Amino acid sequence: MTPSSSLDTAGAAPHDEHHDHHPSYLVDGTTIKSWLLTVDHKRIGVMFLFFILLFFLVGGIFALLLRVELLTPGPTIMDAMTYNRTFTLHGLVMIFLFMIPAIPAVFGNFMLPLMLGAKDVAFPRLNLASFYIYLTGAVFMLWGMLNGGLDTGWTFYTPYSTHTTTTVAPVMFGAFIIGFSSIATGINFIVTCHTMRAPGITWFKMPLFVWAIYATSCIQVLATPVIGLLTVLVAVENLFSFGMFDPARGGDPVLFQHLFWFYSHPAVYIMVLPAFGVMSEVVSTYSRKNIFGYRAVAYSSLGIAFVGFFAWGHHMFVSGQSTFDAGVFGVLTMLVGVFTAIKVFNWVGTVYKGAVEFSTPFAYFCGFLFFTVFGGMTGIALGTVSLDVPWHDTYFVVAHFHFIMVGATIMAFLASLHYWFPKMFGKTYHEGWGLVSAALIILGFNATFIPQFLVGNNGMPRRYYDYPERFQALNVASTAGASLLAFGFLIIAFYLTYALVFGEASGKNPWRSKGYEWVSESPPPTHNFVGPQVTFPEEPHFYVDPKKAEVPDAV
Amino acid sequence: MQSSAHTADGTANVPRLAEHFASLEVQNHAARLGMWLFLATEILLFAGLFVCYGCYRFLFPEAWAAGSRSLDLTMGTVNTIVLITSSLTAALAVHYAKEGKNKMVGVMFALTLVMALGFLVIKYFEYAHKFHIGTLPGRYYFYEGMQMPGITLYFTVYFCSTALHALHVVIGMTVLAVAMVRAFKKKDFGPNNYTMVELGSMYWHLVDLVWIFLFPMLYLV
Numbered sequence: 001m002t003p004s005s006s007l008d009t010a011g012a013a014p015h016d017e018h019h020d021h022h023p024s025y026l027v028d029g030t031t032i033k034s035w036l037l038t039v040d041h042k043r044i045g046v047m048f049l050f051f052i053l054l055f056f057l058v059g060g061i062f063a064l065l066l067r068v069e070l071l072t073p074g075p076t077i078m079d080a081m082t083y084n085r086t087f088t089l090h091g092l093v094m095i096f097l098f099m100i101p102a103i104p105a106v107f108g109n110f111m112l113p114l115m116l117g118a119k120d121v122a123f124p125r126l127n128l129a130s131f132y133i134y135l136t137g138a139v140f141m142l143w144g145m146l147n148g149g150l151d152t153g154w155t156f157y158t159p160y161s162t163h164t165t166t167t168v169a170p171v172m173f174g175a176f177i178i179g180f181s182s183i184a185t186g187i188n189f190i191v192t193c194h195t196m197r198a199p200g201i202t203w204f205k206m207p208l209f210v211w212a213i214y215a216t217s218c219i220q221v222l223a224t225p226v227i228g229l230l231t232v233l234v235a236v237e238n239l240f241s242f243g244m245f246d247p248a249r250g251g252d253p254v255l256f257q258h259l260f261w262f263y264s265h266p267a268v269y270i271m272v273l274p275a276f277g278v279m280s281e282v283v284s285t286y287s288r289k290n291i292f293g294y295r296a297v298a299y300s301s302l303g304i305a306f307v308g309f310f311a312w313g314h315h316m317f318v319s320g321q322s323t324f325d326a327g328v329f330g331v332l333t334m335l336v337g338v339f340t341a342i343k344v345f346n347w348v349g350t351v352y353k354g355a356v357e358f359s360t361p362f363a364y365f366c367g368f369l370f371f372t373v374f375g376g377m378t379g380i381a382l383g384t385v386s387l388d389v390p391w392h393d394t395y396f397v398v399a400h401f402h403f404i405m406v407g408a409t410i411m412a413f414l415a416s417l418h419y420w421f422p423k424m425f426g427k428t429y430h431e432g433w434g435l436v437s438a439a440l441i442i443l444g445f446n447a448t449f450i451p452q453f454l455v456g457n458n459g460m461p462r463r464y465y466d467y468p469e470r471f472q473a474l475n476v477a478s479t480a481g482a483s484l485l486a487f488g489f490l491i492i493a494f495y496l497t498y499a500l501v502f503g504e505a506s507g508k509n510p511w512r513s514k515g516y517e518w519v520s521e522s523p524p525p526t527h528n529f530v531g532p533q534v535t536f537p538e539e540p541h542f543y544v545d546p547k548k549a550e551v552p553d554a555v
Numbered sequence: 556m557q558s559s560a561h562t563a564d565g566t567a568n569v570p571r572l573a574e575h576f577a578s579l580e581v582q583n584h585a586a587r588l589g590m591w592l593f594l595a596t597e598i599l600l601f602a603g604l605f606v607c608y609g610c611y612r613f614l615f616p617e618a619w620a621a622g623s624r625s626l627d628l629t630m631g632t633v634n635t636i637v638l639i640t641s642s643l644t645a646a647l648a649v650h651y652a653k654e655g656k657n658k659m660v661g662v663m664f665a666l667t668l669v670m671a672l673g674f675l676v677i678k679y680f681e682y683a684h685k686f687h688i689g690t691l692p693g694r695y696y697f698y699e700g701m702q703m704p705g706i707t708l709y710f711t712v713y714f715c716s717t718a719l720h721a722l723h724v725v726i727g728m729t730v731l732a733v734a735m736v737r738a739f740k741k742k743d744f745g746p747n748n749y750t751m752v753e754l755g756s757m758y759w760h761l762v763d764l765v766w767i768f769l770f771p772m773l774y775l776v
Contacts, residue, residue, distance in 0.1 A: 190588075223599075243694065246693070
């Protein structure tokens with residue numbers, strides 16, 4: 001449906017001829033078993049996509065229930081205990097089951113080998129195992145949630161989480177198991193980057209999405225074991241009262257917080273770094289320009305991953321930290337902002353004087369840029385100790401992390417879903433509906449969370465079931481925004497499902513992108529490349545030789 | 556990477572090259588790199604417990620000193636020697652695998668397994684003694700001889716870290732047992748095919764290394 005797809009129809013005919021000998025991964029084996037026991041990274045990615053969308057739906061429904069409950073002060077549709085369980089479930093599902101695996105496990109899995117000119121990831125069976133480990137963990141978690149629920153919030157703070165009567169242990173074991181899935185994916189991707197690059201793809205010719213996934217994997221491998229240990233300790237403590245974090249026996253709950261945030265702060269970069277990587281691809285493709293400052297973008301991914309490990313203390317400014325510690329953590333937090341700003345400037349530099357094709361992924365890029373800059377700046381403000389203390393645990397924080405972490409990640413998730421839809425399924429979607437839903441989602445997101453910034457700044461604490469009358473107007477506005485957001489997602493669900501079944505064939509490269517992943521067929525055959533080893537003579541997204549380009553959009 | 560193929564003459568053993576790897580060398584490199592990364596995650600897993608140890612030791616130095624003295628140093632030392640020796644035999648297994656002496660690989664791993672079992676038996680006696688006198692974690696603690704703030708916490712840390720380590724010993728034993736059976740039955744380890752032995756042995760060294768940290772922390776200092 002895109003203007004460019006017609007240009008590619010000429011290339012589609014030989015592509016179909018090819019099909020007889022090398023069927024695409026989607027039709028190479030059609031039994032259920034051929035999907036469930038596949039070791040093909042593409043099929044595993046698609047299976048991940050299915051379940052991640054399912055959990056996104058679950059988390060989203062709970063978000064809507066929360067917003068409806070907060071429509072009026074006092075009880076609206078549920079009692080206080082149900083409310084506590086609902087926001088815990090919303091947080092857990094969205095973080096552990098949706099956002100952490102969303103981009104790496106789906107698009108990382110699918111694209112990484114294609115972008116490196118490899119036939120698969122380094123350990124295909126481990127890859128499949130990580131999918132089933134993820135599902136096992138999810139089953140544990142949801143089972144615990146349905147049988148009693150959990151009311152601690154996703155942070156499991158002790159001593160409450162070790163004393164609450166709700167079902168902590170199965171949920172914690174679920175989180176522990178999902179951690180293994182995350183580690184397996186991380187190890188797989190790092191080894192793939194090190195050993196599977198096609199001849200000619202040097203480290204500094206790797207696509208920026210690969211760099212982002214590489215940095216993410218480093219965090220996954222180094223941080224996840226700590227939360228793994230911690231979830232086991234808390235679950236054991238909840239079951240047997242060993243007293244590891246129990247003040248009555250000399251245990252220190254603040255130690256729990258340190259260990260928790262040692263993982264959970266880097267975890268936000270597990271969510272957002274792949275988003276940055278997606279955007280580096282999208283911005284080049286739709287601006288039709290080589291990425292501006294390739295090395296700066298690549299290094300800043302590693303920089304964020306590194307600094308991210310030393311910023312966890314900013315979650316604990318009010319947990320009895322010394323002023324000096326708080327200051328150090330504040331400064332380290334701001335360093336993350338520096339690295340992010342490097343990326344933002346380079347993206348803007350890429351768009352500058354580019355031949356922008358304003359299609360759906362680019363619309364999400366614009367939304368992403370807004371959420372990253374706005375959310376990032378509020379992050380700098382929150383990293384300032386004197387400002388954080390009054391804002392601590394208010395809706396300002398909720399709105400902040402929904403902007404930077406959720407907003408940026410969802411924008412990137414949707415951008416990659418649209419950008420790589422032809423790559424993954426060989427079909428085109430309706431561009432008009434794409435733009436409409438993008439507009440709805442970006443507007444809805446702002447309408448949901450800008451009121452929360454205001455209501456938080458006015459002093460409304462997070463996680464409270466009830467609130468005074470004067471906060472109602474802003475809460476109603478936020479709920480209205482959330483419905484707009486939900487409506488946008490519904491439209492996407494409809495037209496993408498329609499495209500999947502009835503969509504026109506997209507051809508090999510409908511966006512005329514020069515990203516490496518488009519070198520193979522769309523959808524690719526089972527082992528990605530047919531025939532002799534493909535070569536990659538140019539850098540990724542090499543649209544024009546910068547030395548010869550007087551006019552950058554002359555493609 | 557585990558299954559192997561015999562060449563035409565049926566003598567030289569090389570592992571099967573998975574379709575997505577460029578060469579055997581790359582395949583083995585990938586396996587080793589993956590193992591190193593996995594070991595890094597294991598170290599971080601224990602690092603969390605080490606942080607708990609350090610933090611509480613700083614808060615309750617007297618309890619830590621008393622708790623440490625109450626442990627059976629002889630048993631701990633014997634266990635350390637047993638485990639280090641088992642690491643030596645595991646390393647020798649790799650050496651023999653490179654030379655293609657499959658029988659020796661099996662024997663070395665069998666020795667390692669015997670020593671690992673010995674380690675667990677000694678550990679069992681230590682645990683049994685503690686269960687008997689009541690130096691147990693948290694609310695299960697009932698030993699009258701030592702009553703001071705933080706002492707239950709010492710035994711929480713002691714049991715959590717040694718139990719986690721023992722679990723790793725069991726996992727390591729399973730891995731080595733698989734390699735041992737293969738060395739005896741299929742006899743296909745050789746200069747070009749010893750990745751499995753090497754990785755199993757690497758894991759065993761990690762199990763050993765963690766104990767080398769746990770032993771002085773819990774028993775000596």
